[in-house]
Amino acid sequence: MTGAVSGVVRTAMPHLIVAPVLLPMLCAGVMIVLAEHRRPLKLVLGATSTLVGILISLALVLGVDRGGPVTYLVSNWPVPFGIALAVDRLSATMLLLTWILGGAALLYGSARWHRVGVHFPALFQLQLMGLSGAFLTADIFNLFVFFEILLAASYGLLLHGAGESRVRASVRYVAVNVVASSVFLIGIATIYGVTGTLNMAELAARLSGASVANRHLVDAGATLLAVAFLIKAAAWPLNFWLAPAYRAASPPAAAMFAVLTKVGVYTLVRLWNLMFAGGPLAGFGADGLFVFGLGTALLAGFGMLASHRIAAQASWGVIISAGTLVAALGTREPEALGGALFYLVPSTLASAAAFLLADVVDRWEAGATVVEEAPFLTASLEDEGEVNLDDEAAPLVGRPIPASIALLGFAYMTCALLIAGFPPLPTFLGKAAMLRAAIGLAADGGAGLHAAAFAGVILVCGLLGLVALTRTGIRTFWSGGGRHPPVVRAAEALPVLALLGLCGALTLAAGPAMRLAQTTAASLRDRQEYIEAVRRASVTPPPGSPRGLEDVPR
Amino acid sequence: MEVVLAIAIGVLTSSGVWLVLRPRTFQLVIGLSLLSYAVNLFVFSIGGLAIDKEPILIEGVTPNLDNYTDPVPQALVLTAIVIGFAMTALLLVVTLASRGITGTDHVDGAEP
Numbered sequence: 001m002t003g004a005v006s007g008v009v010r011t012a013m014p015h016l017i018v019a020p021v022l023l024p025m026l027c028a029g030v031m032i033v034l035a036e037h038r039r040p041l042k043l044v045l046g047a048t049s050t051l052v053g054i055l056i057s058l059a060l061v062l063g064v065d066r067g068g069p070v071t072y073l074v075s076n077w078p079v080p081f082g083i084a085l086a087v088d089r090l091s092a093t094m095l096l097l098t099w100i101l102g103g104a105a106l107l108y109g110s111a112r113w114h115r116v117g118v119h120f121p122a123l124f125q126l127q128l129m130g131l132s133g134a135f136l137t138a139d140i141f142n143l144f145v146f147f148e149i150l151l152a153a154s155y156g157l158l159l160h161g162a163g164e165s166r167v168r169a170s171v172r173y174v175a176v177n178v179v180a181s182s183v184f185l186i187g188i189a190t191i192y193g194v195t196g197t198l199n200m201a202e203l204a205a206r207l208s209g210a211s212v213a214n215r216h217l218v219d220a221g222a223t224l225l226a227v228a229f230l231i232k233a234a235a236w237p238l239n240f241w242l243a244p245a246y247r248a249a250s251p252p253a254a255a256m257f258a259v260l261t262k263v264g265v266y267t268l269v270r271l272w273n274l275m276f277a278g279g280p281l282a283g284f285g286a287d288g289l290f291v292f293g294l295g296t297a298l299l300a301g302f303g304m305l306a307s308h309r310i311a312a313q314a315s316w317g318v319i320i321s322a323g324t325l326v327a328a329l330g331t332r333e334p335e336a337l338g339g340a341l342f343y344l345v346p347s348t349l350a351s352a353a354a355f356l357l358a359d360v361v362d363r364w365e366a367g368a369t370v371v372e373e374a375p376f377l378t379a380s381l382e383d384e385g386e387v388n389l390d391d392e393a394a395p396l397v398g399r400p401i402p403a404s405i406a407l408l409g410f411a412y413m414t415c416a417l418l419i420a421g422f423p424p425l426p427t428f429l430g431k432a433a434m435l436r437a438a439i440g441l442a443a444d445g446g447a448g449l450h451a452a453a454f455a456g457v458i459l460v461c462g463l464l465g466l467v468a469l470t471r472t473g474i475r476t477f478w479s480g481g482g483r484h485p486p487v488v489r490a491a492e493a494l495p496v497l498a499l500l501g502l503c504g505a506l507t508l509a510a511g512p513a514m515r516l517a518q519t520t521a522a523s524l525r526d527r528q529e530y531i532e533a534v535r536r537a538s539v540t541p542p543p544g545s546p547r548g549l550e551d552v553p554r
Numbered sequence: 555m556e557v558v559l560a561i562a563i564g565v566l567t568s569s570g571v572w573l574v575l576r577p578r579t580f581q582l583v584i585g586l587s588l589l590s591y592a593v594n595l596f597v598f599s600i601g602g603l604a605i606d607k608e609p610i611l612i613e614g615v616t617p618n619l620d621n622y623t624d625p626v627p628q629a630l631v632l633t634a635i636v637i638g639f640a641m642t643a644l645l646l647v648v649t650l651a652s653r654g655i656t657g658t659d660h661v662d663g664a665e666p
């Protein structure tokens with residue numbers, strides 16, 4: 001069975017890389033043409049595409065873990081000239097995470113949210129296309145283009161369902177991201193002006209030479225790129241747009257957005273390891289990333305403590321996770337990066353599950369006894385100011401607990417423990433790996449203050465998250481006496497349980513998963529594997545041509 | 555020529571940034587447009603400015619940057635312009651919706 005699968009993967013290999021971009025693009029094209037009343041057909045199409053996407057990314061993960069990075073030349077031009085897509089362990093894992101989230105969010109949206117606006121499945125496919133492209137591309141300008149695709153789709157998804165709070169959040173979200181894109185472009189232009197290349201592998205090779213001309217311009221360009229990516233990754237102090245936007249977004253869209261900040265983190269990890277892991281520029285900006293990452297995580301912890309609704313707390317959870325990842329990148333320790341990459345997956349899954357769960361809980365708290373067809377964001381779902389937690393408390397002793405409450409409560413508890421990072425859940429294992437790397441760093445001497453700050457912030461964030469989420473849990477599940485039991489549809493319960501089940505599976509398979517994360521971090525640090533794979537990519541000669549395009553003078 | 559272009563980019567950027575920081579959505583839209591013009595000019599100029607040189611190869615002329623202008627920034631700026639148009643159009647729709655729903659043109663959707 002596995003032999004047959006790997007045989008198929010090997011035959012399809014360079015072309016399989018472009019499939020996660022083409023598949024959703026074609027699907028979205030078909031969906032836009034279909035009339036709006038053909039919703040069931042569109043959903044089936046979207047589900048099929050997402051399922052195929054999950055299988056493709058799984059095949060890519062298995063393929064690159066065994067065989068190393070693979071490059072696909074999009075227009076069949078040799079490497080420094082044309083656009084190249086490349087998949088390595090990091091890209092493949094991020095792809096798999098994205099498509100799994102896409103599947104869960106689409107299934108949840110199919111219960112009722114897809115009806116509140118037009119083109120929901122098409123926007124979803126375009127979102128997946130942009131995300132896949134951003135994870136796959138090995139060209140920084142192409143990265144910009146895929147960023148714009150995923151942002152355009154996310155603007156549409158954020159506005160899905162309309163309503164005042166969504167439109168208000170959208171104005172700021174769009175404005176901040178357009179400014180970030182301008183900064184991104186200036187950074188790309190500066191880097192191209194100095195190095196004369198846009199290909200990431202070529203860029204890394206040129207920057208690791210003995211001396212780099214115009215080094216200050218490289219620094220300036222890289223700093224501008226970092227600012228753009230840190231805005232996308234919601235790093236403090238440029239993250240005040242995120243919480244209102246994610247809280248206002250429709251739940252399936254918010255669940256998908258849980259991976260958007262990780263795109264910023266991914267590009268930082270990719271570019272910083274390629275550009276500044278060695279050579280004369282080694283270590284540039286690491287301290288900045290470290291400080292901003294820690295600041296982000298700590299302030300997001302307090303943000304979570306200050307908010308009452310689950311969706312708001314989940315948004316702050318997304319920021320805590322992004323801050324922790326950026327700080328781990330800033331330590332420049334491969335082992336800390338490995339732990340961070342391990343932590344990335346379950347923390348994203350848990351935030352997405354929390355966004356979905358928040359919707360069911362909100363509906364329950366609003367007193368709904370039936371699942372209404374077209375939900376709209378009402379004023380009652382806004383974050384209220386002060387809440388007296390003791391007023392509505394009623395004893396629960398001797399009352400039967402309906403299955404739906406038990407389900408919601410269990411899912412909420414698991415989400416809370418995942419976001420706070422408690423054993424034996426995988427977020428804890430990731431944090432433990434990062435802490436061990438930090439302590440090892442301190443034991444080696446030198447960076448004691450770094451290690452102490454890092455460990456302190458990670459632990460404090462876990463505590464703040466636990467306090468905030470426990471408080472909300474008590475208020476929602478233990479003191480909500482007198483309410484009707486919640487009504488939950490199978491299509492709503494299934495994605496939440498699937499996301500949490502995946503986190504559980506990650507605990508059981510922690511050994512292989514941690515090995516994959518640490519190998520990924522080590523090969524990112526070593527970077528030769530990626531650079532070689534991209535630069536050695538050979539052009540397919542056109543049929544009937546006596547000579548290949550390699551003969552083009554360089 | 556370089557000085558003129560640099561001054562133009564600088565003026566556009568600084569007016570753009572100032573307008574982006576203003577509280578009204580119209581100022582925001584104009585600011586972002588000016589900013590994107592500045593960025594486009596900057597991207598266009600990174601290959602070095604050249605007069606009377608083409609980006610397309612001519613028979614018999616050695617293909618190097620002494621005889622031609624760098625074609626890559628021109629391709630980049632074309633893409634950036636198109637994307638910038640699309641994003642401005644989208645932002646306009648969102649700001650109009652915000653004006654219609656909230657009854658104010660403040661970027662926060664409410665008068666301070």
